[in-house]
Amino acid sequence: MKKTYYLFNPGELERKDNTLKFTPISEDGSENSVGGPRYLPVEDINEFYVFGSLRANSSLYNFLGQKDI
Secondary structure, three states: OOEEEEEOOOEEEEEEOOEEEEEEEOOOOOOOEOOOOEEEEHHHEEEEEEOOOEEOOHHHHHHHHHOOO
């Protein structure tokens, strides 16, 4: 069963092999990470809802499109 993920905290989302790595960052956008990274398996993700600021690149969006997320 695939899950819906809600991202409320600001952070950076990137592709790490065939999983997604979300690293929270501070509110002011500095490089100091607030917590440790979380790894999200792509096979378990149905959709994302992002309510905070998010750093991402076009290759991540291409990967999400290939996986129908």
